[in-house]
Amino acid sequence: MVKSFAPTEDTRMAEFGTSESRGEARTVAILDAALELISEVGYERVTMDNIAARAHASKMTMYRRWPTKSELVAEALRRHAQGDVPSVPDTGTLRGDLLATVAEIAETLTGERGPSLIGLAEAIRDDAALREQVSSQVRERSHQVGREICARAVSRAEPVHANRAEAVLDLAFGHLFTATLFDGTKPSLVDQRSLVDAILLPLLSPTHTSAP
Template identity: 40%
Template sequence: MAPTRGEQREDAVLRATLELLAEIGYGSLTMDAVAARAKASKATIYRRWSGKTQLAIAAVERHTTGADRPAPDTGTLRGDLLALLTSMRDDLTVQSAALVLGLLTAMRDDAALAAAVRARLIGVKRDAFAPALDRAAARGEIPAGADHELLAEVASALLFSRLFVTGEPLDDAFLDRLADAVILPLVHGATR
């Protein structure tokens, strides 16, 4: 079934919001700019979202809807971890990185926005590790109870640091090193 005119308008507004967040950041985002980019009226936007925070939250939620896909099952913990790290890297280098940078400062000052970004952009990554670890424990590869939240936080921090701080490549060789030298040793030592 084809999307309705209202659904098309909503998609255009949310897409424009994401683009502007990535380009100019939350602080510079205005409803006027979103309306102009989406070719919509401000009245249309305000009928659906009461303000900039609600609009940004809706855009982040829409952006991450496909990100909560099931964790890959390659048959081994190392294979699953590499698939997860590859997915995280690809998401980060495509659009999420610019989006997160556009939101970082605002997250410090806006609790609702921070909660939504943490839940969607960070929470999805955190939750992706749990099935891989559960499968590995069921196969006897690792002890039960590995801390998937810590692993996701460490992996995210290292990918983010590499992309924005050191500027070094996020290539497959780095992902192999990250899995073998950091994540797998943590898995074996990080039980709750």
């Protein structure tokens, strides 16, 4: 007779870790498939069926996590632009943090590969659900960054109008989006620095003087 043994705590943790890893790999495959298909045929022609087939995933699994295509695509765009756990740049100064954040926003708008927010501007305009998902994510992220940057400045004893944090980051995003849309490319490093020194930093720092 073969003895049966109850699984140990280590065994259960290993099994959980393996299951969690498989789940994350499946998520990545689905989100990557969505971005690939959007690049190939456009947002409007992509369906949940297409994405499931490309990712070799169950539609039931997809719908449990993302009830609509717009929710799935919005998360795919966020992960593509910022990674799974986006961090707020910490350079040691308010100006440095703003420069790093502006560079991050500029990259989010264009991206290195796959669809970008600029490339999906028409779909965002026409699809109310996608528009709501993307705008919510963008505002939430921008406001989080603004609050954290200002909190760090306060902790460093840098003078800062912390109550302006969210409005200033909204302004930064709007400026970069418009510039990228009209110029067809992300703003240069010189333009990004000008945005920070001439507009954002003076609004946040009452004692700011422009950098040379």
